[in-house]
């Protein structure tokens with residue numbers, strides 16, 4: 001039998017690969033954000049570059065659907081599934097980033113809600129887009145196959161990568177990939193993926209704008225990269241034989257997450273005092289946290305000033321992590337980010353600000369009153 005195989009022409013041998021076609025992550029389709037015509041292109045690009053990222057200091061609470069929940073039985077994970085998910089969150093957390101992860105016991109307490117339906121493939125919403133899925137009985141992430149294999153463990157890291165704000169690496173325009181469109185369509189339309197045209201366009205063929213991807217070069221070893229069989233990529237020529245990421249988090253994956261969410265390297269938290277404005281001194285994409293300890297229990301206004309696009313998030317510091325209690329995103333509008341909220345005397349709060357864009361770096365400030 002092996003003699004017959006070896007006599008096949010090389011091209012046909014590639015197509016008759018022994019490897020079964022794997023199942024791939026299929027992201028939910030989204031509509032592109034539309035900006036008001038008054039928003040200049042450079043400003044829109046700056047907003048899009050970091051709008052999906054979390055504000056540093058966020059503790060992301062996640063919930064895994066399990067037996068007894070009021071969701072379809074197929075979504076419910078086993079104890080082994082839950083342990084695999086915990087392990088993958090922990091692998092990201094171990095990098096010492098400024099984002100915490102906490103598994104909670106009630107779906108309504110979680111921003112990230114995870115199902116395990118084998119009928120729905122594997123996917124996750126990207127970054128802060130998960131906050132748009134508010135129904136506690138809806139998923140922001142699903143695992144469509146076993147997490148118990150090496151491929152499954154990488155899938156868990158990959159979907160959490162999406163939740164942290166990462167996109168697919170093969171859609172990075174810096175990869176310079178020219179696809180063999182017919183081959184790609186035939187491959188993904190077939191079993192076991194059975195995707196339609198829109199899914200193939202969204203997850204494979206579409207290029208993601210340069211400002212929204214991880215780096216300025218392609219990282220074929222990224223956990224956000226798929227493995228591809230021979231014959232799907234036409235250029236670069238080196239990848240005509242396929243792409244095989246080495247597995248796990250790549251060096252560039254790790255440096256992206258540490259730069260996006262600095263942990264131990266973050267500058268010391270600044271103090272916010274009532275009635276005193278603080279200059280943010282942020283460059284586009286950067287975040288800063290301010291500690292606020294109210295001396296009276298009352299409703300406070302916390303807002304940014306200046307011509308800038310910011311996202312402002314208010315956390316209460318609790319023993320379980322930083323609990324998000326308020327927030328406002330003013331990007332793409334002429335308004336400033338502003339939160340009005342009742343705070344309790346003596347408790348510790350953190351005000352996190354991410355600057356998307358500013359006319360002048362030194363002219364945006366933050367005040368509580």
Ligand SMILES: [Zn+2]
Nearest residue numbers: 025026158168
């Ligand atoms: Zn994916």
